[in-house]
Amino acid sequence: MDGKNTLTFIALLSFAILTWLWGRNDSTMDAVQTHNRSSLLGYYVVDAEIFSSDKDGKPLYWVKAATAREEPDSNHLILNDVTAEYNSSSQISWALKASYGEISTSDTYIDLSGDVHLSTNEEGTGITTIQTVQLRLDSENFVAETSAPVSVLIGNHYLEAIGLRLDLKANQLALESSINGLFYP
Numbered sequence: 001m002d003g004k005n006t007l008t009f010i011a012l013l014s015f016a017i018l019t020w021l022w023g024r025n026d027s028t029m030d031a032v033q034t035h036n037r038s039s040l041l042g043y044y045v046v047d048a049e050i051f052s053s054d055k056d057g058k059p060l061y062w063v064k065a066a067t068a069r070e071e072p073d074s075n076h077l078i079l080n081d082v083t084a085e086y087n088s089s090s091q092i093s094w095a096l097k098a099s100y101g102e103i104s105t106s107d108t109y110i111d112l113s114g115d116v117h118l119s120t121n122e123e124g125t126g127i128t129t130i131q132t133v134q135l136r137l138d139s140e141n142f143v144a145e146t147s148a149p150v151s152v153l154i155g156n157h158y159l160e161a162i163g164l165r166l167d168l169k170a171n172q173l174a175l176e177s178s179i180n181g182l183f184y185p
Helices: 005-039
Strands: 045-055 059-071 076-087 093-104 109-122 126-138 143-154 156-167 172-182
Touching: 059 093, 126 156, 143 172
Parallel strands: none
Antiparallel strands: 045 059, 059 076, 076 093, 093 109, 109 126, 126 143, 143 156, 156 172
16 A cells, blocks of 8 residues: 555545544434433323312312423423312302413412403302403412402492402402492492
């Protein structure tokens, strides 16, 4: 082998080794990237139901959603077409509907948005309906709060306000500001 052929052979061999190393590195990186990507994928559930019970095992609340999608990187569960029901020891049950919901897996609250409706049918006062665009429900203390505009219909009486705090256990409603209403006898 003369000098020119030796140089060509070394160049081709070097090129082959570099190509092999480069190809091997890409497949290793693809495996690592695929593993990292799959570890961030959460679950997706259709017709999801979540419920909680009290210390005696009696059901306290149910949350149902047309779809539920876990987002593990943010520790949230994203819900679509949400309905919920809460039954307290005082026998006053509340029903809730919302377009969207987000449950924190590390905290005790549910954020609801879209067309949010809360309603109850209490003896004596009749149907109470609350409507807003966003609401945070503390599922541990059963307190609903918002700083958004709200509409409240209690029997024949109609109220509008900005912000509310509703204690579902005590069945107490507090409107925050800009309260206007119509009251009929």
